[in-house]
Amino acid sequence: MSTPLPGVATDEDGLRNGIHIFTAVLLMVAVASSFQMALIDAAINLILIAAFAAVYFLGSIPVDSWPDGKKQAWIVLLTALWIGEMVVSPVGIYLVFTLFFVYLQVLDELRGVISVVFAASVAVIMQIPNGLTFGGIMGPAVSAVISLAVYYAYRSIQRISSEREQLINQLMDTRAQLAQSEHDQGVIAERQRLAHEIHDTVAQGLSSIQLLLHAAEREVRDTNNAHARDNALERIDQARRAASENLAEARAMIAALTPDSLSRHSLKAALERMADSFGQAGELSIEVDIDGEVRELPMPVEAALLRIAQGAVGNVVKHAEASRCRITVTYEEDEVRLDVVDNGRGFDLQSVRTRRAEMGHVGVEAMRRRAEERGGQLTMESQPGGPTAVSAVLPTPVEGFD
Structure with missing residues (x-):
């Protein structure tokens, strides 16, 4: 059988x-x-x-x-x-x-x-x-034909039923695979987002603390200079405050993934606090300018602007060897633009474009992704020996906040 x-x-x-x-x-x-x-x-x-x-x-x-x-x-x-x-x-x-x-x-x-x-x-x-008789012949013959027809019709139904069940199983498997794929993509995206959050908050803050402590260490070594000791104490105090602010940022990121500075201050104030912290850590002058009619923006847009500014200024402090930096926020009718310009040594843009975003090299890619996530774009202008300009343009909703 x-x-x-x-x-x-x-x-x-x-x-x-x-x-x-x-x-x-x-x-x-x-x-x-x-x-x-x-x-x-x-x-x-x-x-x-x-x-x-x-x-x-x-x-x-x-x-x-x-x-x-x-x-x-x-x-x-x-x-x-x-x-x-x-x-x-x-x-x-x-x-x-x-x-x-x-x-x-x-x-x-x-x-x-x-x-x-x-x-x-x-x-x-x-x-x-x-x-x-004729009926005696036709009876068994017709019965045989009917039996064959019924049996093969039944087998056809069986085959169709089996194929349909296999198709349903394949569709269920495909749906499960798609769901798993979407879950995996979501996990990857969430990991990237958290990597960017950590890079722009904890990593940048720790970098500032590191710079402050290095400066304090250099000044403490000159024990015969009272002014150097006072400067060292000031650096240590700055490092303490930077650590406190970054702890608050980390707690806010874990609790609501909203910048703690924005939850208590305006965008301009948050940028000024960030500029003051980075300026003291990197020993450079950082100015914050606002152009256009200031208006309240959706929290995700302000958060993206602050994080992009943190990433750009953090790169200035760590790599540019600049003495001055300017942060400009320009409010326009349907978009907002952030410009970060420094007078540092510049770099080769092509090398940045071809470099993979590996551990320790996620800054530029993080800024670009933040702009794209809000429907905007990020551009960079620089050359070896010259100044560097980072510009991010984000659209803003005309009615209501998203």
Whole structure:
């Protein structure tokens, strides 16, 4: 018997149960025919019917696990009992319906069809002694054709059902893979965002503290200079305040991912505080200018401007060797522009574009991503030996805040 297709075991059992019920009805009709026979013939008829019923019902349960030889022996025994029943009672011919389905289910396709043709031919031949009629020929022939049609229609339904189930499983797997992919992309994006947050807050703050402590260390070494000691104490105090501010930034980032300075001050004030901290750490003059009509911006836009300014000024302090830096915020009708310009040594823009954003080199990429996340863009102008200008333009909503 062919192996049941995946997902259709219930349908297979339904077909078998239907055949079992149909066979039981035919057997009861055959038993009823015994009332019209002589005693001996009736006894033989009942014995054959009981034997056929026992062989059929007891064998139909474990037949799937039997080897081919045992299956064929079971079919031969059922066929022999059926022929014997036809010899005793003409009603036994109707059991050919059961044999048709048994052949098709237990044997392979070719042998099953051959066995159906054989059983139909035997049913016709057994009628010859009593006189063969047109109905006697057409009955088994039409029954065989109907049985084949029903069986193959059922198998087609099974195949379609199996293919549909496989398709549904594939769609479910694809949906699960897409969901996992979206989750992974979300995790990656969140990691990048947190990396940028940490770079622009904790990393920049720690860098400022490091610069302040290095300066204090140099001045403390000159123990004979009271002014140097006073400067060292001032540097240490600045480092303490920078550490306090960065601790507040870190706590705010963890709690709400909103810059702590913006939650308590305006954008201009937050920029001035940041400029003062970086200016003292890098020993340079940083000015903050505002152009245009100042207006309240959505918190995400102000946060992006502050973080971009922190990144740009942090690079000035660490790399530019500049003495002056200017931060300008320009308010226009439908956008806001941030410019950070320094008089440092400059750099080769092409080397920055081709350098990968690896650990310790995420500053420029972080600023660019922040601008793009708000629908804006970031541009840089610089050359070795010359000044550097960083410009970020972000759109601002005309009505309401996003």
